[in-house]
Amino acid sequence: MNVIKKQLKFLLVGVCLYASLGVNAQTLNDYQTRLMHLFQAIKTADTDSVRLQYNDSVKALFSKTLEMKESFTFPFDSLTYVGKITSDDAKLRLYTWNVVTDSGLVFNGFLQKLSGEVIPLKQSETAYKPTTKQVVLANNWYGALYYRAVAYKYKKQTVYMLVGWSQCDERTQYKVLDVLSFDEFGVARFGMPILFDEEKKSLTRAVFEYDAHIVMFLDYEPSRKRFVFDHLSPMKYFEDETVTLGPDMSVDSYVRKSKGWFLKEDLRMRNR
Numbered sequence: 602m603n604v605i606k607k608q609l610k611f612l613l614v615g616v617c618l619y620a621s622l623g624v625n626a627q628t629l630n631d632y633q634t635r636l637m638h639l640f641q642a643i644k645t646a647d648t649d650s651v652r653l654q655y656n657d658s659v660k661a662l663f664s665k666t667l668e669m670k671e672s673f674t675f676p677f678d679s680l681t682y683v684g685k686i687t688s689d690d691a692k693l694r695l696y697t698w699n700v701v702t703d704s705g706l707v708f709n710g711f712l713q714k715l716s717g718e719v720i721p722l723k724q725s726e727t728a729y730k731p732t733t734k735q736v737v738l739a740n741n742w743y744g745a746l747y748y749r750a751v752a753y754k755y756k757k758q759t760v761y762m763l764v765g766w767s768q769c770d771e772r773t774q775y776k777v778l779d780v781l782s783f784d785e786f787g788v789a790r791f792g793m794p795i796l797f798d799e800e801k802k803s804l805t806r807a808v809f810e811y812d813a814h815i816v817m818f819l820d821y822e823p824s825r826k827r828f829v830f831d832h833l834s835p836m837k838y839f840e841d842e843t844v845t846l847g848p849d850m851s852v853d854s855y856v857r858k859s860k861g862w863f864l865k866e867d868l869r870m871r872n873r
Contacts, residue, residue: 619664621699622779628669629671629675631741632664632665634679636662639658639662639681640680643682644682649703652701656707661711666797667696672713673715673717683698684696686748688751689823691715693713693761695713696762697745697747697814698721704769706707707718707728708724708728709724710747711737712781718787720739723739723742727769728769729872730775730808731779731791731792731806733808734790734805735806736793738789738791739789743767743791745765747764747765747769750764753857755793755795758782759865760780761781764777764778771844773810773812773845774810774813776808777808778830778862780792792806793805797863810833815848817848818830818847819831822854825859826857826864827855830853830855832848832852853866853867854868
C-alpha cells in the first residue's frame with residue numbers, strides 16, 4: 602500500500618509539473634502574440650507620440666514576459682521586429698529593437714541572464730556614438746542592435762564581446778565591438794579597456810563609423826578566435842569638408858590573446 606501511495610504521489614507531482622509548464626508555455630505564447638500586435642501598431646502609427654506610447658507598452662509587457670523563468674529558452678520566433686541573440690556560453694540573452702521617429706532612431710533592449718535577472722537598456726534622450734574611452738551604464742545606453750555575443754574569460758571574470766550596429770545621423774552609421782561586463786553588484790557596464798590599437802593603446806571598445814548608404818563587414822571568426830572587419834578609408838567628400846568612410850577591400854582583425862584583443866591589420870582572407 603505504501604508503495605502504491607508513493608507511486609501515486611510521484612505521478613501527481615509529475616502531472617502538476619507538466620501542467621505548470623504547459624500553462625507557462627501558453628502564457629508566453631499569449632504574451633508573444635500581444636507583443637507582436639503592439640509592434641505592428643508601432644509600425645502603422647501616424648505620429649511619434651503614438652509610436653512611443655505603443656513602445657512604452659512593449660517595454661512594460663516585454664519586461665513582464667522575461668520575468669518568467671521559461672522565457673530564457675523561449676524562441677520568440679514571431680517577434681520579427683526584435684533582435685534576439687544568445688551568447689556562445691548560453692548564459693546571456695540580448696533583445697534589442699529600434700523605433701523609427703521623425704527625429705531619428707530610438708533604441709530599446711533587455712539583457713537576460715540564465716539566473717533569471719533581467720536588466721533593461723535605457724537609451725538617453727537621443728542615440729549617440731560612444732567614444733573609445735568611456736564606460737557606459739545600462740541606464741545611459743548609447744543604443745544599438747546587437748547580433749553577436751562572445752564569452753571571454755578575462756582575469757577570472759567572464760565578459761562578453763558584443764558586435765552591434767547603430768545610426769545617429771543621416772550621413773553615417775556605425776558598427777561597434779564592445780565589452781559587456783557585470784560588477785560585483787550585478788551592474789551592467791559597456792566598455793572595458795581590453796582592446797588595443799596599432800600603437801598598443803587600450804580602448805574600451807572599437808567604433809567603426811562609415812557611410813550611411815553602404816555595407817561594412819564585422820563579425821567573429823571562432824576558428825581563429827578573432828573579430829574580422831573591413832578596413833575603412835575616405836569615400837565621400839562633402840562641401841562642408843566632412844568625409845564619410847567606406848571599405849577599401851582590405852581586411853583587419855582584433856585577435857584574442859591572454860591580455861585582451863589586439864589589432865592586426867591587412868589580413869589575407871580566403872573565402873570570406
